[in-house]
Amino acid sequence: MAGTLVALVVIACAVWLGVRAFLAQREITASEQVAKVVEAHIAAGQTSEARDSAKQLAVHVDAAQGFVSDPVWRAAGLLPFVGTNFSTVSQLAGILGEVTHGAVLPLSDAAGNISPSTIKPVQGAVDLQALSAARPAVVKADSVLQSAYSEVARLKSGFGTIPQVSGGVERFKSVLGKAAQQVSTADTVTRVLPSALGSSGPRTYLVLFQNNAELRATGGIPGAAAEVHIDNGHITLGRQTEAKGFPAFQQPVLPLADPAKGLYGPILGEYFQDVNLTPQFPLTARLASEMWKQRFGDHTDGVLSLDPVALSYLLQATGPVHLATGETLDSSNAVELLLSDAYSKYSSVQEKDDFFATAAAAVFSKVAMGSFQPRAMLDALTRAAAEHRLLAWSPNQSEQDAITAGNLSGSLPEQMPSHGVFGVYLNDATGAKMDYYLRESYKVGGVMCRADGRPNWRVEVTLTNAAPANAATSLPDYVTGGGVYGVPPGDVKTQVNVYAPPSAIYLGSLQNGEPVNVHRDMDSGYPVAQTAVVLSPGQSVTLTFQFLGGPGAQPKPDVISTPSVNNPTVSALSLSCQAVVR
The missing domain is CATH 2.60.40 (Immunoglobulin-like)
Incomplete structure (x- = not known):
């Protein structure tokens, strides 16, 4: 009789565990679908919709966690051989609950301030208050996600772990790692971007336009350059000039290390066209900034650089740009038009320079006025950065750290x-x-x-x-x-x-x-x-x-x-x- 009762209890527990595992899996599957909806609403900046879908996500996650945290399930986690499966699932459910309540819900409340549209200028100005308002939620989410990723990374598959559980751990770790990286980037952006966009005082940036038709180590000869002024989010285009407008400096404008001089010669620091013979963009930026200062007397707060290929990516987000010269510049013809056709169409050097300046100003105007699709623009910038076509440098170490984290530094x-x-x-x-x-x-x-x-x-x-x-x-x-x-x-x-x-x-x-x-x-x-x-x-x-x-x-x-x-x-x-x- 006692043996029969024990057998009945074991069978009942097995059935209980099986039912709860089924129900938990159903809730997890539902939460995966809702999570995609939450992500889409946050990306679109739809705060109300993001908040509602995040609450639905929390309901499913809490239900799943409840199914795998009752006394019978916890006791099963102590069993030899098979127990590791039950305990691992309980831990994963707990971590998922932490992420949902500590990261997803706060981010959904701030969806309107952390979407790509947040940094889209409106009538020539970026809303810096929105970035600042998003920071508390981003900081909290970043901390929760980093901690959660560490917890999952410490989970080790024990003897008896079935493939479904070990595979689930690896999949969860991969998704969590991607989310942690994205929120870490948002943390960096909300921390440094407001000051970089002039929240604490006007900024002036030097922008180099690299011409890949005449290669330099970081892309192409900086044939043209321009100042961009930013004051409390308001963006204006300043002085534009061509590289030929700079004098040949009698000696390097900054001290050069012997290896740099040995590899590239003193011209590295004497000619504006040659500042990027070195593959180290931070050195290029310092040399260009100093030459600009000596030529025009203007101090710069950082240096940006892009090439016509990167420009073609941006044009995918802005759409075609109509130039005063009669041409239409778009993502399909920008590279050929700027790096080949213009040299055949315009006979004099001045005509070529004027054409490039006109094209740069037209694209800048469209971007500064916010005439682009935010998600497409983010994708374009990400692609340009990944291909090292978009580079940046700041003398401010905090900002430079952010530039490095964003793969924009152009370092070795x-x-x-x-x-x-x-x-x-x-x-x-x-x-x-x-x-x-x-x-x-x-x-x-x-x-x-x-x-x-x-x-x-x-x-x-x-x-x-x-x-x-x-x-x-x-x-x-x-x-x-x-x-x-x-x-x-x-x-x-x-x-x-x-x-x-x-x-x-x-x-x-x-x-x-x-x-x-x-x-x-x-x-x-x-x-x-x-x-x-x-x-x-x-x-x-x-x-x-x-x-x-x-x-x-x-x-x-x-x-x-x-x-x-x-x-x-x-x-x-x-x-x-x-x-x-x-």
Whole structure:
């Protein structure tokens, strides 16, 4: 009889647990659907709708938590072998409840102040009060999400954990990590953006327009620049000028480190057009800011930079811009019109400069007036930042930290001891606008062959001159250079700079499979291999750079490169121990 009763109790508990697991799963499934609705309402800035859907989410989450937190469920968590499944589910439900009440509900209340439309100017001004009002909710949500992510990361699958539970933990951790990153970004934005937009006093920013048709390490020659004034959110365009309007300074405007001078020459600090021969945008920005000050006497509070490709992304959000010159600039023609067609249409340098200034002012006016779709604009800025086409620098350390966190700093590749990242940076040496026709592709790979745990790394850089065969005569001298700097018209001369991880040791280089000597140096702790190639129309060259990685580094490194007219292809390079230099 006693045995029968025990069996009945066990069966009853099993049924009880099974029913509650089913009900909890049903509530979790419902909460996933509602969570997507909440996210959409918050993104749209719909406070009332976001608040209502967040309350529905809380109902489902609370119900699920209740089903997996009763005494029978908690007791099941103590059972050997299978107990880990019950205890893990209870912990996950508890964390989900913390996130819902501590992060989602507060953010839904502030939806109108944290959506992309918050930073959309209205009649030339950004509402800084909305950003400030959103901050308390964002700070609370950031703290809750960071704590929740840490809790989930500490959960370990014990012996007996079924795949459904362990998979659920990993999925939850992934979603939570993404949410934590997004809210962390919002925390940074609400903390530094108001002051950056003039809440505590007027700001003046220098904007560099990089021209990828004449490559520089960070993108292209800064052929034009402008001041943007911001006072308590009100945005106005100030002085505009071309790079040729700057004098050749007799010496670098700021002290340059010996490696920088050795790699790029003192011209780095003497010519406005050459401030970004270095791939370190913070140095570029300081040099440009100082040149601006010496030329015009104006102090700047930071430097921004973008190229025509980034501009084409912005035009996807603004729609077409009609220019006073008669052209219509849109996302499909911006790159070709600004970097190629304009050179054929306008014969004089002044006409070209006037056209670029007109285009920049027209796009600025549309953005400053808020004539764009907020979500599309956010996507455009995110893409431009990811491709390093949108860069920023601030002398204010707090703001610079935010810039770095937003992947906008343009610094040398961030490294981890176990994972190397190469930087491949290109500078035009033709003295013209032929890089519109340059095509690049990269391969990077490695292999572990040594007993000391140091991998062999290899980077391959393939460059092609895709200009027409008759480029010397069919293209204007302004584009080919006309041979002024010793490069035959139609040819492209390119300086290639490969920055290896600081722990790497240089082994050797090849050009089309044959050994080649390169200039070697150190720049800010990074080993650098530098060379230059000249390509006639239709010609290609492959440069190979070989390095020994640091102890314990992974055999597969990554690579970032100069943003060019065309996004270059990057592929994995397969290596064998027989093919590497020991």
